Amino acid sequence: MRKLWTSLLLALAVAFAPAAGAALVTDLSDTHIKVSYHYQGENLLVFGSLPEKGGHVIVEVRGPEKSRTIQRKGKVMGFLWMNVEDLTVKDFPGYYALLSDAPIESFLTPEERNRLDVGHDALFNSAEYHGETAKAGPRDYFDGLLKYMGDHGLYQEKPNAVTIKRGALFRAELRMPSRAPVGDYQVVVRQWKDGQVIHRDTQGLSVAKTGIEKWLYDMAFEHPAWYGLMAVLVALFAGWFVGIITRGEAEH
Numbered sequence: 001m002r003k004l005w006t007s008l009l010l011a012l013a014v015a016f017a018p019a020a021g022a023a024l025v026t027d028l029s030d031t032h033i034k035v036s037y038h039y040q041g042e043n044l045l046v047f048g049s050l051p052e053k054g055g056h057v058i059v060e061v062r063g064p065e066k067s068r069t070i071q072r073k074g075k076v077m078g079f080l081w082m083n084v085e086d087l088t089v090k091d092f093p094g095y096y097a098l099l100s101d102a103p104i105e106s107f108l109t110p111e112e113r114n115r116l117d118v119g120h121d122a123l124f125n126s127a128e129y130h131g132e133t134a135k136a137g138p139r140d141y142f143d144g145l146l147k148y149m150g151d152h153g154l155y156q157e158k159p160n161a162v163t164i165k166r167g168a169l170f171r172a173e174l175r176m177p178s179r180a181p182v183g184d185y186q187v188v189v190r191q192w193k194d195g196q197v198i199h200r201d202t203q204g205l206s207v208a209k210t211g212i213e214k215w216l217y218d219m220a221f222e223h224p225a226w227y228g229l230m231a232v233l234v235a236l237f238a239g240w241f242v243g244i245i246t247r248g249e250a251e252h
Contacts, residue, residue, distance in 0.1 A: 023199065024048065024189060024191060024200060024201040025048045025049045026046065026047070026201040026203055027046075027048055028044060028045065029045035029046075029047075030042070030044060030205075032206050032208070033176060033205070033207045033208070034208060034209075035178075035208065036209070041153070041175060041176055041178040041180070042175075042176050043173050043175055043176070044173070044175075044176050045171060045172070046099075046172045046174070047169075047170065047172070048189065050167070050168045050170060050199065051191075051199055052191075052193075052198070052199075054167070054193055055192050056100060056101050056107050056193070057100065057101050057164060057172075057191055058098070058099075058100045058104070058162075058191075059097075059098070059099040059161075059188075059189050060096075060097070060098050060118055061095065061098075061174065061205070062093045062095070062096055062188075063094040063095025063180065063183065063207075064094055064184060064185070065091040065092060066091070066092070066094055066181075067090050067092070068094075069087070069089075070088075070089070070141040070144055070145050071086040072085045072141070087129055087131040087138060087141040089142065090127070090128040090129070091128065092123075094154065094180075095155075095180055096149070096155050097155075097156040097157075097158070098118055099156075099161040099162050099174060100158075100159055100161065101160065101162040101163070101164055102160060104118070104157075108192070112195075114126075116190070119157065120157065123142075123146075124139065127142065129141075152177060152179050153175055154177060154179060154180070156174060156175070161173070161174070180207050181207065182207050182208055182209055183206070184205070184206055185204070186205070187205055188201075189203075
């Protein structure tokens with residue numbers, strides 16, 4: 001079924017393939033991802049048609065930005081294990097994926113990656129840091145943040161994940177994990193050739209909660225006091241209900 005779906009998408013790309021000199025055409029298999037209580041993540045297909053043959057294709061996906069605080073634990077007074085330092089990374093994407101048809105390092109120099117702001121080192125160089133650290137530098141905290149994101153599917157770098165057919169049709173598949181943050185995403189596709197970006201296209205993607213998850217999410221952010229009160233009442237009711245059950249079992 002997936003192969004049939006992919007073939008249909010690529011057929012559409014061929015049908016609407018741009019003429020010479022036209023812009024890069026890109027589309028997504030889904031532009032509105034809805035997250036409910038049973039959401040386990042999904043695969044997202046990025047596909048399209050290149051205006052001209054040759055070069056390389058880079059697909060970059062950035063999620064909504066927010067400040068991330070990374071903490072380092074250590075011993076205090078020789079026996080207490082607790083947080084001793086922290087560093088805040090300002091306006092860092094909550095999801096980041098970089099896919100290409102070949103290893104990025106094979107056709108982009110470090111200077112070019114920084115100029116395009118793509119990849120691990122470019123993210124580190126463009127990030128803004130706040131906090132005093134004595135035992136570890138910003139790079140250690142940054143690497144720790146990317147490792148945490150990578151373990152949860154929120155950071156992906158996949159060389160050779162973009163396939164190009166007939167020199168003009170491209171496709172790439174990436175995983176949107178269940179922990180993908182809610183908000184607006186940006187999907188940027190670049191065609192790189194002769195040391196420069198010759199074509200570029202940007203598509204929007206949204207991840208939004210639905211059902212009771214949306215109601216709870218909105219309440220937590222828009223009415224935190226009511227959300228906290230509701231959480232306390234639910235906890236009290238759960239405790240009372242468990243007490244009733246255990247008391248009944250004890251009497252029997």
